[in-house]
Amino acid sequence: MTTQQQLSAAAKAEIIPGPILEAQHLKKAFPLRRFNPLGAARAVHAVEDASLALFPGQAVALVGESGSGKTTIARILARLYHPTAGTIHFLGKPVKLAGSRQISEYRRNVQLIFQDPFSSLNPVHSVAYHLSRPLRLHGHARNSAEVREQSLALLRRVSLTPAEQFLQKYPHQLSGGQRQRVAIARALAVKPKVLLADEPVSMLDVSIRLDILNLLLRLKEEEQLALLFITHDIASARYFAEETLVMYAGQMVEGGPSEEITQQPKHPYTQLLLSAAPDPDRLRTEGKNLSVLPARGEIPSLVNPPSGCRFHPRCPHAMPVCRERFPQKTQLGNGHWTHCHLYGDGQADNVSG
């Protein structure tokens, strides 16, 4: 992308107050192999009707347990998977889902950071090679001097100094945190507008996690990146993102400002997630007592998911209607919404916060 194009794109982003990347009613089913040719076609219903919007300079956190479909959403947005249904809009224009030119154009703007920095870097190539590929492929650098100059700048941006030394290193010579920084630098190389971070810190050592989160926060603010932050840790969602979306078994159950979600969770699943999160503060108020779980059980099979609201078999407040249909979105004010019959049918007074 030339500087002029970039400027015009940036100007466009300012003119359009809407989201930079918007996904509506995404659905993904992975077909299963049919062992009985006469049997019905079966599929894993990984994502069911998910919608989200990313704004420049803002982070959205997607929280859920494993199997909730959060990584599938990231991969659909990165165009690694083709959605079964739903639309994606980039800068207000629908994204065409075919054609290699468009894909390349799209990937110039939307980049994915993978969970595991130990397998997302190629062990036989140096850091210099990893950074030079996107620079060359997307035409940001034309000769090796430019490649070197820009690679060094990238390494400095992710705080890998002295950058000259890191350029020569191979992945096995780097620690986990350093590898993840290289992966972030590689994603930044194409000058994207959207970063999709799929559990960027869960494979890292605890003392290093915060460093990487702070790095992403700084990039978000300085470069006005739109960030999708996928995590299973609701506390880091609160720390990192302005908005939090909670997913359960492929369905989005609650969303809104992170502070509201963590302080006043409405959906029973969000409440369960929060009560299960490790929290030493609880000691002061409740003492050592770990057996306060409202709902047992685990995420259901997504081949034959429960009907209606998929949380109903574990939900302490389940009603007959929960089995029959998935509840509509209920706005609770202040941008906070939930899909739950407890709030949708005027029965909000049955449950206290």
Added chain:
Amino acid sequence: MNASMKREPLLEVKHLSVEYDAPNGTVHAVTDVSLTLHRGETFGLAGESGSGKSTLAYAVARLLNPPARVSSGEALYYPRPMPAQNGAHASRQAQSGGGAAWQPFDILRLSEEELRSFRWNDLAIVFQSAMNALNPVMDIGTQIMDVLWTHQSYLSKEECKQRAVELLQLVGIAPDRLKSYPHELSGGMRQRTVIAIALALSPEIIIMDEPTTALDVVVQRDILGEILRLQAQLGFAVIFITHDLSLLLELADTVAIMYAGRLVEQGSQRAVYEHPRHPYSYGLINSFPSLHGPRRKAYGIPGTPPDLRAVPTGCAFHPRCPLAFNACKTRLPLLRQVAATAEEGAPEQVACHLYNQAFREEAPTSADIAAAYEAKAERGGVR
């Protein structure tokens, strides 16, 4: 479990060091660690990967193989002072003539034979990944009964099966799962099965090495609740190893924090949480974003853990420490008692020159450490 019983020692590790011989230098995985585990206590061991916490536990369980070797130290085990049917202490007792009082013995010096009966009767281990700890081609009933057959050969087949059913019920699995294979169980159920196997012979100590790391938060909480409940019921002691300090602070009675193979701080869970003395402990506790209180910028610990082949001189943490001064670079701080406030109860130990009056008149408060971390982060221009 009453308080007097709790303070009775069960396992005393003294000056234990473990090294790995590698072609490019000796790795000092554990250096001069001493700790005491009391009966019925939950002892939490925390630290980053490579801090030596697993190596320490494996050394106590005698599970280390070359190139790892215990270079010095001892691990004294205090058997329960009552006649036992079998177990290492029984055979040990027989050897020493039987008449003498119950003596502690050094686990690190047991013979193969004695070790065989000591393991699982007295000390069991729950490994990190329950996915791999179970044999995939054996149903879980057989795996539980395997332990019983090996160690209690006097039991009949029916009795073994009866006991296996009891154990499964104890950890909350329906007995009809006896014939299930590991792949038919969810992650949480597999971890429960592993715990059931560990409980099979009612051991005194269970070492849990990151038992819930691979599990989802809700399942993790379920399992931890189960462990606490069983512990209250059966009275075993737990050595709980994890890198997740926020979890440990909720769970453990005593918390010890390791860095580069050494204990840097040890104290009651309340003392460590409310007043972490060592700058490393402070940094580790504050590496977790909080769910409550004001949303403020938090700082991680700058730098990376050291290479254990070449541990920094003096205090190994000094290159990353925001409060390091000259003495930290040259002189090794030893664990020393610091004055504990009344509500913290048990004495608190910390290996840091900041609390040594020879170097520093006044010990820093948590606020001082926080300010130093912030200043270091700003200065480094890293963030």
